[in-house]
Amino acid sequence: MEVNLTLPANTETTELRELLEETWLVPRKVRHLLRTRKNVAVNGETTPFHLEVKAGDIITLTFEDSDYGKPELALGDANLVKVLFEDDHLLIVNKPYGMKTHPNQPAENETLLNHVAAYLAPQERAPYVVHRLDKETSGAILIAKNPFVLPILGRMLEAREIKRTYQGIASGNIKQTYLTINKKIGRDRHDKRKRIISDHQGQTAITHVTVAETSNTQSFVSCVLETGRTHQIRVHLQSIGHPLVGDPLYNPRPQEAERLMLHARSLSLLHPFTKEIIDVSAEPGLW
Template structure:
C-alpha cells in the first residue's frame, strides 16, 4: 500500500528527526526506510535527518508496501454510514445502536467494514462503542495516523461526552465515580467493580433532567474501561434503562448515546467538535 502524506507543519519541532519521532510517532524501522529511500521532502527538497524545520514548512512523506503492509477487510455498505466529519486522515461517524464497531468473526460485517466502503480505503478502529450504544466514534483512514490518535486517547486529549437515561433520581447534580473495574469471572461478557484487582476507572456524571422514575445524565470518561459507564451506574443503583447485562431490558434499546466528541486535530491543530443525534434515543426519553 503506497500512500503520501502532506503536512503543513504546525509544530515547533527543531529538526526532521524530532518531527518524525516526537510528533508523528513514526516507528524506527519506518523512519529508516523513509531516510534510505529518500521518501521524505521538506518544501519539495530532499533533506538531511538533522535539517532544521520551521512551522509552516510543507512536509511530504511517501510510504510504501514495506512500511505498512496492506490490511484487507471485506467492504460493507456505505449507506449505513452517517458521517459527522471526514478529511484525508480520519473519519468520525454516528454509529447506530445494535451494530458492532468491528467484527469479531471472519465473516462478520460491522461498522468498520461499512466505513471502509464509504471512505474507499481500509480504515482502522481508534476506539469502540458497545454494540448496544449509539453515537460518535473515530476511525483512522491510514495506518500512519493511527498511533497518533491512540496516544491522544491515552492522554485523554479526545473528549467524549455520553448521554444516558438511568433508573432513579440523582440526589447530586454532579458526582465522580472512581470504582475500579475488573472482569466478572462468572460471566465473560460482564465487568464488575473490583476494588482489589480491578483497573482504575473514572466517570464524571452531571445531571441534565429529572423525570418521575428516571434521570437524564451526561457522562465524561477519564478512562476507557470496557462497559465503564454501565458498570459504574449499575453499581451505584442507577442502571441504564434498557441495559440487558447490568439492569433490566425495559426499553427497546440501551439508553446510552455517545453524544459529543471533541479534540484538536493532530496534523492541523484545528479544533474538531461533532455532535451525534439519535432518533431512537430521543424517543426513549420521557416527556417532562
C-alpha cells in the same frame, strides 16, 4: 501512500528526526525505510533527518504499501455510514445502536468497520479503529483513515486529549446534580460478557456524571469519560444503584426500553496535524 503536511503556525523549530520520532510517532523501522529510500521531502526537497523544520514548512512523506499492515475487511454497505467529519486523515461517524464496531471473524460484513471499509474503498483507503463503542451504544466514533495517524490518535486517547460526552437515561432518581464515580473495573470471572467493580483486580476508571433532569423513575444524565474501560458507564451507574434503562447486562429490568439508553453524543479533539479544534455532535440524541 503520500502524505503532505503543512506545519501549523505554533510549531516550534525542531529537527526533522525529532518530528518524525517524538511528535508523529513513526516507528523506527519505517523511519529507517523513509531515510534509505529518500522518501521524506521538506518544501519539495529531499532533506537529511538532522536538519531543522519550522512552522509553514511542507513535509511530504511517501510510504510503501509494505511499510504498514493493512486490515483485511469484507466490504459492507457504504450507504449505512453517517459521516460527521472527514478529512484526509480522520473520519468521525455516527454509529447506530445494535451494530458492532468491528468484526470478530474474517467473514463478517455487517459491522461498522465493514461499512466504513466500503465507504473508503473508492478512496483506496482502509479504516483503522481508534476506540470502540458497545454494540448496544450509538453515537460518535473516531476512525483513522491511514496507519500513519493511528498511533498519534492512540496517544491522544491515553492522554485524555480526546473528549467524549455520552447521554444516558438511568433508572431511578439520582439526587446529586454532579458526581464523579471513581471505581476500578475488572472482568467478571463468572460471565465473560460482563465487567465488575474490583478494587484488587480492576483498572482505574473515572466517570464524571451530570444530572440534567430527573423524574420519580428515571434520570437523564450526561457522562464524560476520563478513562475508557469496557462498559465503564454501564458498570459505574449500576454500582451506585442506577443502571442504564434498557441495559441487557446490568439492569434487572432491561425490557423497560427497546434499546440500551446510552448514546455518544459528542466528540472533540485538537487535530493532530492542523491543530484545529474538531467538535462534532451525533444527532439525534436520547433527549
